[in-house]
Amino acid sequence: MAEPVEFPNTTGNGPTDAPDVVDLCARLIRFDTTNLGGGQSEGERDAAEFVGEVLASAGVESRIYESAPGRANLVARIPGSDPTLSALLVQGHLDVVPADPAEWRLPPFSGEVRDGFLWGRGAVDMKDFCAMVLAAVHAMARDGRTPRRDVVLAFVADEEDKGEFGAHWLVAAHPGLFDGCAVAISESGGYTYHVRDVEGQAVRLYPVGTAERGTAHLRLTANGRAGHGSRRNPDNAVVKLIGAVHALAAHEWPITLTPSVRAFLSRTGEALGVEVDLGDVEGTLARLGPAASLAESTVRNSTTPTMLQAGYKVNVIPGTATALVDTRVLPGTEKALLADVDGLLGPGVEREFVAHQAAVEAPVDSPWFDAMASALRAEDPGAVVVPYCLGGGTDAKAFASLGIDCYGFAPLWLPEGFRYREMAHGVDERVPVAGLRFGARVLERLLATI
Structure with missing residues (x-):
C-alpha cells in the first residue's frame, strides 16, 4: 500500500508549504x-x-x-x-x-x-x-x-x-x-539541449515535441516447401525471408520534411547562425553539429529488422520463416510507405501488423506552443525554444x-x-x-x- 502522505516544511514559510x-x-x-x-x-x-x-x-x-x-x-x-x-x-x-x-x-x-x-x-x-x-x-x-x-x-x-x-x-x-x-x-520535450553556434557561443535549445512518427511494427512471414537440408530446394522459406529483410534494411527511404522537422531545421539553424538549405537536408544536418541528433531520425521513414525466427534443426528446411520489423512512419506518409514495403518484400512473403498506431502532429505555430515557450523563457531568458518530431512514440x-x-x-x-x-x-x-x-x-x- 502507499505510504502515508506527510510533507516536511521545506521552505520555512509555515504548514501550508507545497511539498518539495x-x-x-x-x-x-x-x-x-x-x-x-x-x-x-x-x-x-x-x-x-x-x-x-x-x-x-x-x-x-x-x-x-x-x-x-x-x-x-x-x-x-x-x-x-x-x-x-x-x-x-x-x-x-x-x-x-x-x-x-x-x-x-x-x-x-x-x-x-x-x-x-x-x-x-x-x-x-x-x-x-x-x-x-x-x-x-x-x-x-x-x-x-x-x-x-x-x-x-x-x-x-x-x-x-x-x-x-x-x-x-x-x-x-x-x-x-x-x-x-x-x-x-x-x-x-522542453528540456535543455546544450549546443554551440558558429562562433562557439553557448546556445540552450529547448525542443518541444510537436509530432511523433507513427508505429507500424510488422511481422513478415515467408512460406515455402519444407524438406531435407541436403537437397536442392528453390522454394526455401528462409531464403525468401532473408531476401525480404535485406531489401527493407538496404532501402534508402526518401527524405520527407514534415512541418515540425522543417520548422526545427529552420529555427535551429537561425539560432546557431548556420546555413539552412531545405533542398540539401543532409548538408544542413551536418552543419547543425550535435543539434542534428534531434532531427536525423525523423527526416525519413525507417524499417529496421529486429527479430528472426525459423527452423528447429540444422538439416531441416522449414516451411515457414518469420521476422519482425520496427517500422516508423512520418505523418502523412503511411499509405505510400506500405505500398513500397509490399513492393520490396517480393513473392511468397506476407506482412501483418504487430502494433499499429498513427503518427501524431500538432500545430507548430499555435497559442499553445507560444505559451510553453513563454513559460520556459520566464525561467531561462536565454532559452531558444524549437519544435521537433519524436522518432519513437x-x-x-x-x-x-x-x-x-x-x-x-x-x-x-x-x-x-x-x-x-x-x-x-x-x-x-x-x-x-x-x-x-x-x-x-x-x-x-x-x-x-x-
Missing part, C-alpha cells in the same frame, strides 16, 4: 512499478493511490480506473476560472521498464539523492514529470490560485508496453473523462485519437554534458535536483497562465 518536488519524485521512484510486458506489471495501483493522496492534500479530487486488477489509472479534473475555455490535459505514466540492480551503482528503486542528482528507475521516464505536476498543483493550491481553464490530470499505467491497460484503454472505455480537452502535454498516440493536439513538454533544466537522452531505460538513470525544481516552476507558470 524532489521528495515527491523520490517517493514515486520507491514504488517498484516495473512493467514486464505481456500484461505483467507491479506496483501501479500503489503508485496511483499515492498520487491520489497527494492531490487530495491539495484539495483535488481524483478517481482510479482499473483496466485489470492492479492496472491503475488515476484521473482528476481541476476546474478553471473560465468554463468557456477548452481544457488542458496533463498526462504521464507511472510504470517503468525493468532494471537489474547488479548493473547499477545505486539500487534502482532507492530514490537516493547523491551529487546533486536524484537516482532511480523512472527518474527521467517519467516520474520526474509526474512529481513536477504534483508540485505545481500543490503550489497553486497553497497560493489560492485557480487555472484559467480546466486542467485534466491523467496518471496512467502500461505506457512502457502497449498502453492496452493504460491510455489506450482509458480513451476507449472512458472517453468522456477528456471532454473539452483541446491540447495535452506530456513527456519528451508516447501515449500521445492514444489521446490524439480524440482530436487532442499533443505536445511533448516535460520541462527540465539540464547541466551541460549530462547525457539525458541516454538515461531513459538506461543504467544509473538519474535527474538533476535543480532540474526538477526548474521544471516544477515552469509547469506552475504554464498551468496558471495558459
